[in-house]
Amino acid sequence: MQRIVPCPKASTPLRPLHDRDASRQLEQRLAATLPPHTLMRRAGLAVARLAMAWQPHAQRIVVLAGGGNNGGDGLVAAARLAQDWPERDVAVWWLGDPERLPDDARWAWQHARAANLTWLQAAPDSPPDLVIDALLGLGLDRPVQGTTLAALRWLQACPAPTLCVDLPSGLDPNTGHWWADTPAQPVAARATLSLLTLKPGLFTGLGRAVAGETIWFDDLGAQADPTTAAAWLVTSAGWPDAAALRADHASHKGSRGDVLVLGGALPAAHAGVGMGGAALLAARAALRAGAGRVYVALVGEANQIPPWDAGQPALMLRSAAAALDSDLPERATVVAGCGGGPGMATLLDTVLARSPRLVLDADALNALAGRTDPDPLAQRRARRWWTVLTPHPLEAARLLRTDTASVQRDRLAAARTLAERWHAVVVLKGSGSVVAAPGLTPRVVASGSGWLATAGSGDTLAGLLGARLSALPWPAPPEDLLAAVADTVALHGTLPEHWPHRWPPTASDLLP
Numbered sequence: 001m002q003r004i005v006p007c008p009k010a011s012t013p014l015r016p017l018h019d020r021d022a023s024r025q026l027e028q029r030l031a032a033t034l035p036p037h038t039l040m041r042r043a044g045l046a047v048a049r050l051a052m053a054w055q056p057h058a059q060r061i062v063v064l065a066g067g068g069n070n071g072g073d074g075l076v077a078a079a080r081l082a083q084d085w086p087e088r089d090v091a092v093w094w095l096g097d098p099e100r101l102p103d104d105a106r107w108a109w110q111h112a113r114a115a116n117l118t119w120l121q122a123a124p125d126s127p128p129d130l131v132i133d134a135l136l137g138l139g140l141d142r143p144v145q146g147t148t149l150a151a152l153r154w155l156q157a158c159p160a161p162t163l164c165v166d167l168p169s170g171l172d173p174n175t176g177h178w179w180a181d182t183p184a185q186p187v188a189a190r191a192t193l194s195l196l197t198l199k200p201g202l203f204t205g206l207g208r209a210v211a212g213e214t215i216w217f218d219d220l221g222a223q224a225d226p227t228t229a230a231a232w233l234v235t236s237a238g239w240p241d242a243a244a245l246r247a248d249h250a251s252h253k254g255s256r257g258d259v260l261v262l263g264g265a266l267p268a269a270h271a272g273v274g275m276g277g278a279a280l281l282a283a284r285a286a287l288r289a290g291a292g293r294v295y296v297a298l299v300g301e302a303n304q305i306p307p308w309d310a311g312q313p314a315l316m317l318r319s320a321a322a323a324l325d326s327d328l329p330e331r332a333t334v335v336a337g338c339g340g341g342p343g344m345a346t347l348l349d350t351v352l353a354r355s356p357r358l359v360l361d362a363d364a365l366n367a368l369a370g371r372t373d374p375d376p377l378a379q380r381r382a383r384r385w386w387t388v389l390t391p392h393p394l395e396a397a398r399l400l401r402t403d404t405a406s407v408q409r410d411r412l413a414a415a416r417t418l419a420e421r422w423h424a425v426v427v428l429k430g431s432g433s434v435v436a437a438p439g440l441t442p443r444v445v446a447s448g449s450g451w452l453a454t455a456g457s458g459d460t461l462a463g464l465l466g467a468r469l470s471a472l473p474w475p476a477p478p479e480d481l482l483a484a485v486a487d488t489v490a491l492h493g494t495l496p497e498h499w500p501h502r503w504p505p506t507a508s509d510l511l512p
């Protein structure tokens with residue numbers, strides 16, 4: 001058994017994520033080579049062990065078990081808990097129908113009936129010390145109904161710590177969609193033990209909100225085939241390497257890569273609405289992440305440009321017109337859009353045509369979404385230039401001409417479609433950011449938390465990506481570009497983790 005999040009090591013390899021079909025195929029293949037019920041026996045044992053390791057003082061334990069094999073795992077765990085810790089009070093609230101049990105679950109039910117368990121017919125009168133959620137697992141692919149829904153409502157509102165078996169009940173394994181009309185976020189602390197495979201839905205969409213702070217994994221002895229992975233999970237970041245930069249004695253500021261941030265509309269340029277801070281946040285992040293020289297081109301007249309950024313005087317400020325009148329668009333990695341306002345629409349063509357390394361964020365994405373020509377990035381693709389798009393779900397919806405709910409309903413699919421449509425590496429931001437590139441298996445980034453849900457944290461990410469692209473040897477195979485972008489998103493997710501205060505960090509606290 002391994003802990004997946006929070007990630008225990010500074011550097012861990014990618015892990016394959018398998019969807020419902022791939023997980024079922026693996027289960028069938030493995031089960032055919034083992035004595036009957038071996039996998040369910042292993043699953044129940046793993047659940048029981050983790051339950052007692054996580055909540056060693058729990059006296060009253062309720063196992064909420066559904067009528068399928070997820071419930072079967074719960075029943076085996078209940079029997080095991082009662083056997084190994086006979087002083088505990090283990091009760092089972094089982095919603096199964098003896099007439100309609102799958103084979104493994106029938107065996108588990110018979111096994112549990114022989115154990116010293118209390119059988120509940122309804123929710124317990126008072127909250128227990130621990131709940132084991134084995135109501136629904138891999139089998140859920142439609143809205144939860146009937147008595148199962150009533151039990152799920154109790155579960156979501158129950159104040160007891162809850163250990164979810166394989167998946168939190170109500171969560172779609174493939175997408176992280178929430179299938180019930182109850183609030184997805186539970187009221188109590190949670191942990192989830194994923195069995196046999198890790199599923200993508202645990203890490204994106206509502207997965208992180210529903211599964212709890214800690215996600216564990218037990219492969220039950222299976223070796224999942226990585227070629228059937230729906231995505232790869234990124235749990236740690238290997239960049240920037242400050243020690244390596246220090247040891248690079250032959251480096252100079254010109255060898256460390258240039259970044260040009262184009263955005264930050266000044267109030268006079270945009271009907272009194274100023275967004276210069278967005279560009280400064282991106283630029284400061286690029287500088288902090290090791291870029292040799294960072295230029296900020298603000299949208300406004302030359303006489304409106306502030307002489308310097310007092311918080312980071314190393315940044316070089318100028319007007320957008322002056323920057324575009326130089327060779328910076330060709331020479332630097334261009335991060336365009338952060339706080340750029342509607343003025344980005346007129347600047348977009350220039351950077352698309354001139355900048356081989358380009359990150360498009362915020363208003364640059366809105367400008368792109370508003371284009372009516374069929375394929376504005378086709379020429380960039382033909383030249384093998386790098387384009388990275390960093391939409392949040394609403395920007396993604398604009399680019400896909402759909403709505404936010406449809407994007408969030410299946411984030412992996414949305415990111416893949418965006419990557420193919422725009423011939424770009426796409427970072428679909430949000431809980432479990434998805435990083436996709438044409439023709440490659442996408443990556444899901446496990447780092448990140450609600451502490452990033454603050455204005456400007458996306459600008460920080462755009463700046464980090466600028467620095468990363470400027471440091472990447474040119475040309476690079478598409479796999480390397482995808483890996484570098486995903487690694488940068490993973491780094492961004494870890495930035496607030498060591499924040500020491502009682503109050504949450506702001507975007508400028510992320511990289512002080």
Ligand SMILES: NC(=O)C1=CN([C@@H]2O[C@H](COP(=O)(O)OP(=O)(O)OC[C@H]3O[C@@H](n4cnc5c(N)ncnc54)[C@H](O)[C@@H]3O)[C@@H](O)[C@H]2O)[C@@H](O)CC1
Nearest residue numbers: 039040043067068069070136137138139143144145148166
């Ligand atoms: N068979 C085995 O040996 C193994 C089974 N495993 C477990 O088996 C699970 C998958 O089992 P199943 O395929 O039986 O699926 P589930 O047990 O997840 O779901 C099927 C059950 O849920 C009910 N149900 C489904 N959709 C519903 C809805 N929308 N509203 C109300 N009720 C609904 C069904 O009537 C059925 O009783 C995995 O998640 C895992 O926990 C794993 O432990 C691996 C080993």
Ligand SMILES: Nc1ncnc2c1ncn2[C@@H]1O[C@H](COP(=O)(O)OP(=O)(O)O)[C@@H](O)[C@H]1O
Nearest residue numbers: 429430431448449450452453455456457458459
């Ligand atoms: N709840 C969350 N969990 C994980 N990451 C989050 C969460 N909320 C926001 N983020 C991250 O914070 C960043 C916000 O970006 P964005 O919405 O563009 O903000 P802004 O435009 O204000 O800079 C993204 O990288 C996103 O993935």
